[in-house]
Amino acid sequence: MYQFEYHKASSVEDAMKKLASADDGKILAGGMTLLPTMKQRLASPSDLIDLSGIAALKGIKVDGKTVTIGAMTTHWEVHSSKDVQKAIPALSDLAGQIGDPMVRHRGTIGGSIANSDPSADYPAAVIGLGATIKTNKRDIAADDYFKGLFETALADDELIVSVSFPIPKRAAYQKFPQPASRYAMVGVMVAETDSGIRVGVTGAGPCAFRVPAMEKALGAKFAAESVANITIPSDGLNSDIHGSAEYRAHLVGVMAKRAVAAA
Amino acid sequence: MGKVSMTVNGKAVSADVEPRTLLVEFIREHLRLTGTHVGCDTTQCGACTVHVDGQAMKSCTMLAVQAEGADIVTIEGLAKDGKLHPMQAAFKEHHGLQCGFCTPGMVMAGIDIRRRHPKADEKTVRHELEGNICRCTGYHNIVKAIMNAEV
Numbered sequence: 022m023y024q025f026e027y028h029k030a031s032s033v034e035d036a037m038k039k040l041a042s043a044d045d046g047k048i049l050a051g052g053m054t055l056l057p058t059m060k061q062r063l064a065s066p067s068d069l070i071d072l073s074g075i076a077a078l079k080g081i082k083v084d085g086k087t088v089t090i091g092a093m094t095t096h097w098e099v100h101s102s103k104d105v106q107k108a109i110p111a112l113s114d115l116a117g118q119i120g121d122p123m124v125r126h127r128g129t130i131g132g133s134i135a136n137s138d139p140s141a142d143y144p145a146a147v148i149g150l151g152a153t154i155k156t157n158k159r160d161i162a163a164d165d166y167f168k169g170l171f172e173t174a175l176a177d178d179e180l181i182v183s184v185s186f187p188i189p190k191r192a193a194y195q196k197f198p199q200p201a202s203r204y205a206m207v208g209v210m211v212a213e214t215d216s217g218i219r220v221g222v223t224g225a226g227p228c229a230f231r232v233p234a235m236e237k238a239l240g241a242k243f244a245a246e247s248v249a250n251i252t253i254p255s256d257g258l259n260s261d262i263h264g265s266a267e268y269r270a271h272l273v274g275v276m277a278k279r280a281v282a283a284a
Numbered sequence: 285m286g287k288v289s290m291t292v293n294g295k296a297v298s299a300d301v302e303p304r305t306l307l308v309e310f311i312r313e314h315l316r317l318t319g320t321h322v323g324c325d326t327t328q329c330g331a332c333t334v335h336v337d338g339q340a341m342k343s344c345t346m347l348a349v350q351a352e353g354a355d356i357v358t359i360e361g362l363a364k365d366g367k368l369h370p371m372q373a374a375f376k377e378h379h380g381l382q383c384g385f386c387t388p389g390m391v392m393a394g395i396d397i398r399r400r401h402p403k404a405d406e407k408t409v410r411h412e413l414e415g416n417i418c419r420c421t422g423y424h425n426i427v428k429a430i431m432n433a434e435v
């Protein structure tokens with residue numbers, strides 16, 4: 022790891038000030054993505070600004086219609102929260118499938134969504150449940166947030182404060198884990214929400230996306246057979262040593278069917 | 285360099301470290317507690333697992349400065365008055381180790397699993413062990429030890 026300066030921020034304003042005055046500063050959340058990347062010298066920030074001391078970024082709030090999760094809330098806290106289990110069991114279930122227990126004890130929802138790894142789990146929930154990303158500057162709708170491979174709508178001086186998930190009528194997440202890393206080869210969140218059916222896919226493309234054809238079919242009839250014959254074009258999907266684009270396209274259908282059956 | 289202070293196995297410790305010093309380096313090289321192992325560069329093997337404020341974490345993927353003020357327990361902190369911790373005793377009884385390289389991490393993870401799942405069944409233990417790799421045992425006896433430890 023290259024040398025850097027470490028700062029602990031006391032508030033969101035303090036974090037933004039420290040970030041602005043750094044040469045090439047980076048936010049540090051759980052460090053479960055950033056630190057391995059720095060250990061491999063694939064990233065070499067001049068300064069790390071640690072958010073772990075900011076109480077306002079932690080915790081889970083449920084009000085009638087939404088579950089709001091602070092950016093620094095860990096995967097374990099989301100998974101084990103009785104409130105989340107009651108309001109959106111699919112979200113608790115998803116958080117419990119991320120990595121392993123030690124990763125879940127440190128990794129945060131804000132870090133995962135800011136990073137937007139093409140195989141990360143939370144992006145499927147953000148897209149599939151139609152979440153809103155709240156930053157220090159504005160609210161960003163899920164459909165406007167993911168822009169491409171590790172690319173999001175976040176500006177350089179923008180920080181995720183919390184993520185709000187509207188409580189769906191029903192939802193389920195199904196993931197086909199890459200057996201070594203546990204990241205999603207493909208993961209699909211299917212939800213029946215107040216504004217209709219949403220299908221959020223992660224792992225298959227450069228970033229999470231919806232499948233309108235499946236949403237329409239499920240809107241007509243919410244049953245696994247409705248998506249059975251819908252094929253996803255493999256053009257532009259991810260292809261690597263773990264699976265071809267065609268394989269991933271096929272998995273989207275399989276995971277969607279399982280999610281509908283489980284919802 | 286900056287000063288970092290924490291509690292390790294019940295003792296207050298502090299040292300001057302670089303910000304890039306990993307918690308595992310602090311534990312092994314500054315405190316000379318070499319029971320905590322390093323088995324990979326990619327946060328995947330779990331040999332470095334310690335408890336930070338009661339939760340299992342991978343000390344190879346934390347900076348020492350992130351543990352400022354924390355209460356850390358390593359494998360050396362488990363046995364009391366020359367008596368093995370029940371999880372260590374279970375690994376011995378069920379032969380949950382061969383070369384022993386993964387064992388400190390397995391024991392620390394095992395305690396954490398039973399803390400969160402007091403009556404963990406085999407399926408739960410296997411799912412919960414996804415972050416700990418053993419190249420020797422084939423896991424069967426590790427799973428048995430974790431399930432049967434009298435913690």
Ligand SMILES: Cc1cc2nc3c(=O)[nH]c(=O)nc-3n(C[C@H](O)[C@H](O)[C@H](O)COP(=O)(O)OP(=O)(O)OC[C@H]3O[C@@H](n4cnc5c(N)ncnc54)[C@H](O)[C@@H]3O)c2cc1C
Nearest residue numbers: 050051052053054055120128129131132135141142181203
């Ligand atoms: C062994 C292993 C297995 C894993 N398996 C999975 C898996 O199966 N599924 C999965 O989804 N993930 C997996 N992960 C990744 C894990 O979920 C990370 O915790 C997560 O991707 C990043 O969160 P973090 O809090 O650790 O962020 P960090 O690593 O601290 O930061 C990640 C990036 O986000 C930025 N950032 C952090 N917080 C904010 C914020 N509030 N606002 C703006 N920018 C911010 C940082 O600057 C950095 O660029 C795995 C990781 C490991 C090490």
Ligand code: FES
Nearest residue numbers: 323329330332344
């Ligand atoms: S040394 Fe920490 S996970 Fe391998």
Ligand code: FES
Nearest residue numbers: 382383418419420
């Ligand atoms: S006993 Fe040798 S690696 Fe587990």
